[in-house]
Amino acid sequence: GAGVSQSPRYKVAKRGQDVALRCDPISGHVSLFWYQQALGQGPEFLTYFQNEAQLDKSGLPSDRFFAERPEGSVSTLKIQRTQQEDSAVYLCASSLKGIDYEQYFGPGTRLTVT
Amino acid sequence: GDSVTQMEGPVTLSEEAFLTINCTYTATGYPSLFWYVQYPGEGLQLLLKATKADDKGSNKGFEATYRKETTSFHLEKGSVQVSDSAVYFCALSETNAGKSTFGDGTTLTVKP
Numbered sequence: 311g312a313g314v315s316q317s318p319r320y321k322v323a324k325r326g327q328d329v330a331l332r333c334d335p336i337s338g339h340v341s342l343f344w345y346q347q348a349l350g351q352g353p354e355f356l357t358y359f360q361n362e363a364q365l366d367k368s369g370l371p372s373d374r375f376f377a378e379r380p381e382g383s384v385s386t387l388k389i390q391r392t393q394q395e396d397s398a399v400y401l402c403a404s405s406l407k408g409i410d411y412e413q414y415f416g417p418g419t420r421l422t423v424t
Numbered sequence: 425g426d427s428v429t430q431m432e433g434p435v436t437l438s439e440e441a442f443l444t445i446n447c448t449y450t451a452t453g454y455p456s457l458f459w460y461v462q463y464p465g466e467g468l469q470l471l472l473k474a475t476k477a478d479d480k481g482s483n484k485g486f487e488a489t490y491r492k493e494t495t496s497f498h499l500e501k502g503s504v505q506v507s508d509s510a511v512y513f514c515a516l517s518e519t520n521a522g523k524s525t526f527g528d529g530t531t532l533t534v535k536p
Contacts, residue, residue, distance in 0.1 A: 345524075353468070355523035415469065417466075417467045
């Protein structure tokens with residue numbers, strides 16, 4: 311079946327622009343996670359949804375970052391007024407429920423801010 | 425807060441050599457532990473997991489044992505293949521916390 315998909319796969323933004331990154335989780339997966347992965351490092355947690363409820367947003371680095379999942383399926387991560395330090399791969403993962411179930415990762419969106 | 429420390433890479437081995445990648449963790453509770461693998465050009469995928477102390481996770485010839493006394497979850501394989509060349513990430517998730525905490529990854533290259 312289809313895995314987690316993310317779009318766009320690559321995004322170049324000029325400093326100050328707003329970007330929106332989309333994640334389509336596996337159908338039926340209740341939990342959805344966003345991570346940020348800088349070059350040469352492991353993924354770092356940004357935020358977590360269970361259905362449409364955002365249960366944890368402790369990892370969002372600033373109020374320029376905003377995530378939503380209004381209907382409990384597709385999620386969008388929005389970054390306003392992008393800065394160079396926002397350059398990273400943004401990973402989305404979904405799971406059936408909670409964290410003891412396997413997280414399935416998408417291919418990521420590579421964001422480059424120039 | 426939670427943290428995961430992995431053996432620094434890169435690691436280069438000859439085919440059929442024994443592999444160990446060390447992983448230690450710090451957590452406030454009783455986490456589940458994971459190894460993820462990222463093959464070149466592909467996304468992260470779960471390799472194995474263990475959810476409680478003394479559990480052994482295994483998959484594709486890889487094994488790791490959850491050692492609470494040493495807060496470790498070292499990855500081992502008896503005989504590596506060229507196709508095992510990838511980046512390996514150790515991770516933990518606190519029960520009911522939702523998020524996973526990852527190490528920085530270890531790049532493994534296996535030469536024929």
